[in-house]
Structure formats: C-alpha cells, structure tokens
C-alpha cells in the first residue's frame with residue numbers, strides 16, 4: 001500500500017517557500033526520500049547558500065533528483081510574479097505548492113507591538129502567501145490539478161496572549177485557505193492546511209526572540225515538542241494520497257499540553 005507513495009509523487013514539481021531551514025528544509029528532504037529522488041524541487045528562501053548546501057546534500061544521496069535553488073523573499077510581493085516567470089521551463093509547472101515561509105516576531109502585548117514587526121508578519125505570512133497562491137492557482141486551474149499546502153498553525157485557532165499579530169496572520173491564512181478550498185471544491189485541485197502546535201524547528205523560536213538563544217530555548221524547556229520532521233512527514237503524506245482524497249485540515253500537536261496550546265514561558 002505504502003509503495004504507491006513514490007509512484008504518486010513521481011516526476012512532480014514541488015515548490016517549497018522557506019526551504020532553507022526548519023519545516024521547509026525537512027519537507028524537501030522528506031519529498032526526496034518518499035519519491036526516491038524521482039521528483040523536482042524548487043527550493044526558495046532568502047539565503048541562497050543554505051539552499052545550495054541542501055541541494056548538494058540531497059543530490060549526493062539521490063543523483064536523479066532535480067533541484068532548483070532560488071532566492072525568494074515572499075514579503076517582497078512585487079518580486080513574486082517575476083520569480084515565477086523566471087523559473088526554468090523544466091520547473092515552471094508547479095504540481096505541489098508548499099506555502100511554508102512564515103514567522104512570529106516577539107511576544108509583546110497589544111499596545112506595545114513594534115509596527116515594523118506587524119508589517120513583516122503580515123507581509124510574509126499573509127500577503128506573500130496570497131500573492132503566490134493567486135499566481136500558482138491560476139496555472140493549476142488551467143490544468144485542473146495540483147496541491148496547495150498551507151502552513152497554518154494552532155495559533156490560527158487558539159490565539160494566545162502575546163500572539164496578537166502572529167495569531168491574526170494564521171487566522172487570516174485559515175480563512176483565505178477555507179475560501180480557496182470551497183471555490184475549488186468541484187476541481188481536482190487539493191487545498192490542504194497543516195496546523196502544527198509547538199515545533200522545535202531550526203529557527204522559529206530564535207527568530208521570534210530576535211536571536212536571543214536563551215529565551216528561544218526556554219520555550220521548549222520541560223516539554224516534548226514536535227520536530228520539523230514530524231510536520232514534513234504529514235505534508236508528504238497529504239500530497240501523496242490518491243488523487244481523489246483531500247486531507248483538508250490537520251491540527252497536529254504533541255501529547256505535551258504546553259506545546260499543544262502554545263503556552264509560552266518566555
């Protein structure tokens with residue numbers, strides 16, 4: 001039964017945003033392994049050197065694998081269309097879009113949130129994701145096929161103090177994604193939202209606390225959070241179901257309650 005996964009993914013082109021670290025990087029690794037290297041990956045993020053290193057790591061294990069590492073800052077909305085237009089022909093038809101790039105900045109109470117942080121979170125988590133989705137779904141509609149996988153969060157369902165903006169961005173993503181799924185309900189385009197609880201990924205907490213390693217580590221102290229590989233497995237699982245099967249939403253948390261409900265001890 002599970003042998004079908006490689007067959008279902010065979011030859012597909014997967015575009016992953018935020019592929020240089022964390023869940024995005026683990027997703028690139030998981031797709032490669034699940035497809036046994038018979039897949040094409042567009043790996044996008046701001047740090048090209050990290051994408052190049054990931055390409056080298058993956059192709060050394062799977063020489064058949066095709067990888068296109070490319071700079072994309074999803075918060076720069078005007079760069080998204082040129083980015084798609086510049087993809088080499090071999091990678092230009094996106095079968096699976098993984099809208100993963102995203103971040104939380106700070107844990108400040110409303111009234112004290114830095115306005116630059118508000119802009120960055122909305123531009124990255126919401127406006128960039130909307131723009132990329134709009135452009136890619138237009139291609140997918142012409143072919144009546146494709147998967148759009150959005151990295152939502154438990155924060156979009158259970159907002160918490162200190163998460164005023166981050167939670168709002170993930171709630172916006174959730175609403176947008178819900179509408180997209182309803183609009184495409186009679187098509188073969190699958191719209192999937194993955195909603196993780198606390199994941200101890202490469203940089204999420206470090207980014208939230210702007211490089212403060214002690215504060216970043218405290219979030220996970222005494223808990224057993226999810227790993228980026230846990231989430232990557234679910235993304236690949238959802239993308240490799242039989243084509244009539246849609247895993248519409250998945251809320252994932254560890255059995256540890258503090259992780260599940262994002263109780264930050266910062």
Ligand SMILES: NC(=O)c1ccc[n+]([C@@H]2O[C@H](COP(=O)([O-])OP(=O)(O)OC[C@H]3O[C@@H](n4cnc5c(N)ncnc54)[C@H](OP(=O)(O)O)[C@@H]3O)[C@@H](O)[C@H]2O)c1
Nearest residue numbers: 018020021022023045046047073074101102199201203204
């Ligand atoms: N970790 C959690 O607890 C958790 C829980 C629920 C949901 N999520 C969601 O999962 C997604 C991935 O998070 P993660 O935990 O893997 O975080 P991470 O370890 O910090 O990785 C974030 C990735 O996004 C990229 N990125 C950041 N800003 C970008 C931009 N403007 N344009 C393009 N790429 C950008 C980063 O690479 P560059 O710096 O090279 O651009 C990096 O590759 C996010 O949407 C996050 O909200 C995370």
